[in-house]
Amino acid sequence: MSDFNTYLKAQNDIDAVNAISAFLALNDMPQADSASVDLVIHAGNAILETAHAACEAAREANCHLLFSGGIGHSTTLLVETVRSENLLPEIYLKDRSEAEIFGTLASEVWSFPKEKLVLETRSTNCGENASFTKLLLSELGLEPCSTILFQDPAMQLRTFVTFQKVWQEASCATVFYSCPTFVPRLEIRDGIVTYAEELPSRLWSPERFLSLIMGEIPRLRDDENGYGPCGRGFIPHVEIPSEIETAYQHVHGLLKNHEKAKNRALA
Structure with a gap:
């Protein structure tokens, strides 16, 4: 495995990466006590801290905690992390969805009440996280007014706008808040x-x-190849600042000859 020095040689390289990362890790949480919360949603990923933070937020709000995630591209990494930390017996890891693994961690390791857990176990991408969660909540008769979203910080912005779009199309008045557990930064x-x-x-x-x-x-762009209305229509229009596009082009130039770190294919 390579280290960051393989790709990043100067401070302006690091600054460009940090600018992109901060843009993606959208934080629009309101001031403390300015809004009540009746649901916390955690979309599946391989970073344990995001799930733990979601547990603490739901505990503080005394509300339901919904884990969304089937078996997808992050599941193997999640299992490896849980296994390396010796957090759960193997029976809770084999052939289990991300939601089931996080739900077990929440109840058995982080002492979150089982009766307030909701598990959506089928989704394999960001769009399904939103649409399957919406369907499950409807089936359960839950209509949250105010919801906090937790996700891998690198996917926080896209998750936020995806959930907004799915709920708006269903004419639901839920207010979403985006809460990255942390903002990734290099130094x-x-x-x-x-x-x-x-x-x-x-x-x-x-x-x-x-x-x-x-x-x-590329996914956030509103062009023929992106996920915006002019492309695949998975998300609403997202304004990408010119400085972020500049940072993207800079890092793209650094990575173009490194096969392992090239752009993910749109899927």
Whole structure:
């Protein structure tokens, strides 16, 4: 496995990555006590801290916690992380969905009440996270007015606008808040490019992180290849600032000769 120094050689390279990362990790949480919350939703990923933060948010709000995620591209990484930390017996990991694994972690490890857990176990992508969650809540007769969304910080913005679109199309008045557990940031320590010291452990490999953030910008674009209304129509229009496009082009140039860290294909 390569390290970040394989791809990033100068401070302006790091600055470009950090700019993209901060843009994607959308945080629009209101001021404390300014809004009540009646549901917390966590969309499946492989970062344990995001699920733990969702548990704490739901516990504080005394509301339901919904884990959304079937068996997808992050499931193997999630299982490896849980296994390496020896958090759950193997019986809770084999052939289990991301929602089931996180639900078990929530109840058995983080002491979240089982009666307030809701599991959506079929979705395999961001769009299905939103649409299958909406369907499940309708089946259960739950109509949240105010919901906090947790996701892998690199996918936080796209998850937020995807959920908004699905609920708007269903003429539902739910207000969503986007809450990245942390904002990924790189820095140089002792001559080595690495994650900032204050960030959680067990984060993405360099290749996966760079692939994730570089795959998000093309998806967010509102053009014939993107997910916006002028493309696939999966999300509403998202305004991508010119400085983020500039940062994207800069990092794209750094990665174009590195097969492992090239853009994720649109899917």
